[in-house]
Amino acid sequence: MSVLVTPSTRLIVQGITGKEGLFHAKGCRDYGTNVVGGVTPGKGGTSIDGFDVYNSVEEAISKTSANATMIFVPPLFAADAILESLYAGIEVIVCITEGVPVLDMVKVKRALSDFPHSRLIGPNCPGVISPGIGKIGIMPGSIHKQGNIGVVSRSGTLTYEAVGQLSALGIGQSSCIGIGGDPVNGTSHIDALSLFNQDKDTHAVILIGEIGGTAEEEAAEWIKHHFKKPIVAFIAGQTAPPGRKMGHAGAIISGGAGTASSKMDALKAAGVHVVESPAELGSTLQSLI
Numbered sequence: 001m002s003v004l005v006t007p008s009t010r011l012i013v014q015g016i017t018g019k020e021g022l023f024h025a026k027g028c029r030d031y032g033t034n035v036v037g038g039v040t041p042g043k044g045g046t047s048i049d050g051f052d053v054y055n056s057v058e059e060a061i062s063k064t065s066a067n068a069t070m071i072f073v074p075p076l077f078a079a080d081a082i083l084e085s086l087y088a089g090i091e092v093i094v095c096i097t098e099g100v101p102v103l104d105m106v107k108v109k110r111a112l113s114d115f116p117h118s119r120l121i122g123p124n125c126p127g128v129i130s131p132g133i134g135k136i137g138i139m140p141g142s143i144h145k146q147g148n149i150g151v152v153s154r155s156g157t158l159t160y161e162a163v164g165q166l167s168a169l170g171i172g173q174s175s176c177i178g179i180g181g182d183p184v185n186g187t188s189h190i191d192a193l194s195l196f197n198q199d200k201d202t203h204a205v206i207l208i209g210e211i212g213g214t215a216e217e218e219a220a221e222w223i224k225h226h227f228k229k230p231i232v233a234f235i236a237g238q239t240a241p242p243g244r245k246m247g248h249a250g251a252i253i254s255g256g257a258g259t260a261s262s263k264m265d266a267l268k269a270a271g272v273h274v275v276e277s278p279a280e281l282g283s284t285l286q287s288l289i
Contacts, residue, residue, distance in 0.1 A: 015039075
């Protein structure tokens, strides 16, 4: 079993006629994802590299029965693209776009509560992949191996690092979810862990967090009461100088919360195996399974 990306996924790409959108649409198709078309307003009725282009998500759904979308729309228009997909009934929305205004995402976050059957991943994320089944995102599929370890991460590059270590050890992954590092996003660590908790083919999880916000502390509290599978965690930003701005918009520390130590302590108290270096993720996970 996999989460979010399944054999029944029918993917469209919003912004498919742009350079990045087309490149990664082809990458998803080459990996085995059923990419059924794309959306660029004003270019409906055309095709590009074998993909039919539609003027709207609603039109794309009516013609292709699409149930998932990947968004490569400029930051100022990305929130509208997400909302368009929500209103059209898309079930899995992956927004790759970086730099979406926070206020725009606050409005999207509010709207999400009205669409319980839709899930947003991102923005500012690498996407999701179920190795051997399909991917919706920009991750290099070649480093992944099909198996039973779930990965949830705020960092794209650290996701690749963890997956690379697992695959090198012969340990496959069930699904990997890059939730993005922005302060307001669609799917949290808890949301991803809940999916892995329900997936009988996910036997253990790697969780990667960062300084800033309280999402990891909240996840630790949830894990304590609900999650019984082994978890190995790493928190990035342990050596960040006090007051230093970090790369991700979500790396904001306030009032003693959001520090690497507070997150690590909370996760340890929840029974999570916390490592101090990302180089230890694969070997630590291997020792637990």
